[in-house]
Amino acid sequence: MDLGLQGRRGIVVGGSRGIGKAIAFELAREGVDLAIAARNAERLHATATEISAETGRNVYPLVCDVTSRAEVDAMVEAALSSLGSLNILVNSGSAPGGSPTATGYIDTIVDEDFLQDFNIKYLGALRCARACIPHLQQAGWGRIVNISGLNARIAGNLSGGARNTSLVHFTKTLASQLGRDGITVNCIHPGITRTERTPGMLQARAERQGLTPEEVEDGDYAKGSPRANALGRMVDATEIGHLTAFLCSDKAWAITGEVIAADGGGSSSVYY
Ligand SMILES: NC(=O)c1ccc[n+]([C@@H]2O[C@H](COP(=O)([O-])OP(=O)(O)OC[C@H]3O[C@@H](n4cnc5c(N)ncnc54)[C@H](OP(=O)(O)O)[C@@H]3O)[C@@H](O)[C@H]2O)c1
Numbered sequence: 047m048d049l050g051l052q053g054r055r056g057i058v059v060g061g062s063r064g065i066g067k068a069i070a071f072e073l074a075r076e077g078v079d080l081a082i083a084a085r086n087a088e089r090l091h092a093t094a095t096e097i098s099a100e101t102g103r104n105v106y107p108l109v110c111d112v113t114s115r116a117e118v119d120a121m122v123e124a125a126l127s128s129l130g131s132l133n134i135l136v137n138s139g140s141a142p143g144g145s146p147t148a149t150g151y152i153d154t155i156v157d158e159d160f161l162q163d164f165n166i167k168y169l170g171a172l173r174c175a176r177a178c179i180p181h182l183q184q185a186g187w188g189r190i191v192n193i194s195g196l197n198a199r200i201a202g203n204l205s206g207g208a209r210n211t212s213l214v215h216f217t218k219t220l221a222s223q224l225g226r227d228g229i230t231v232n233c234i235h236p237g238i239t240r241t242e243r244t245p246g247m248l249q250a251r252a253e254r255q256g257l258t259p260e261e262v263e264d265g266d267y268a269k270g271s272p273r274a275n276a277l278g279r280m281v282d283a284t285e286i287g288h289l290t291a292f293l294c295s296d297k298a299w300a301i302t303g304e305v306i307a308a309d310g311g312g313s314s315s316v317y318y
Pocket of ligand 1: 059060061062063064065066083084085086087089110111112113138139140141142143144166167193194195196235236237238239240241242243
């Protein structure tokens, strides 16, 4: 299927590694010229070179911390001057998990960590969207995809879950406001997703549980192993890339304000 993305231009925030990098790769394979944004310049440049070499697309690395409105505004302006126009924004600029001090009981929360978590993931996405929307409106054809996370639907992580839920509200609100400008806005909930971080995550969990990393990955469904989904395997970041490319495509006009879990069927809850 031709996704109709050839010649479109986009920004992938968090495009230097992990899910954002996989998304940037997929969009570039579909013919999108890109700016990728993150804080670490060295990794950004390496990723931009890698994607460009494989796909032949222009990929501009732009250093930006999404906790700063001034840096976000400057990043979007720099992207515009390189790309010429803008059709796509993907928000994936945040580390997984949420604040380590907010995963237990309410009395363990450190307010500053909690606020920083929201500052990066929720306000970061908001700052990026706010800077991009006038350009998407000008183009008259726009896509915003917010990478959230499945723990929005699972009680327990007071910052990681709550910040993910906030992105759902943000998605629905923007979709209502921007649809008539030719802009769709959607949200993806990855579950545990294989990225460059996965070997370290498995190793750390293995050490805590007195197991090997292989045993953790293959482990008991009831203990929340990474394979505890309907497919019986961990979803790969490339698969989030495929879904994102479809949502960004010319074939996905009917989908806006939606949240799609791409977790291999990890939740037993029924949504209707
Ligand atoms: N991987 C999973 O299993 C999983 C599951 C559910 C949800 N998610 C969600 O998916 C998103 C991406 O996760 P990931 O696994 O791809 O993480 P990752 O591998 O750590 O990549 C995060 C990306 O965001 C950038 N970033 C982080 N903080 C930033 C900031 N303040 N300003 C600008 N860029 C920033 C990072 O680059 P720099 O560090 O250089 O800035 C990197 O490019 C997160 O929101 C995460 O919660 C992931």
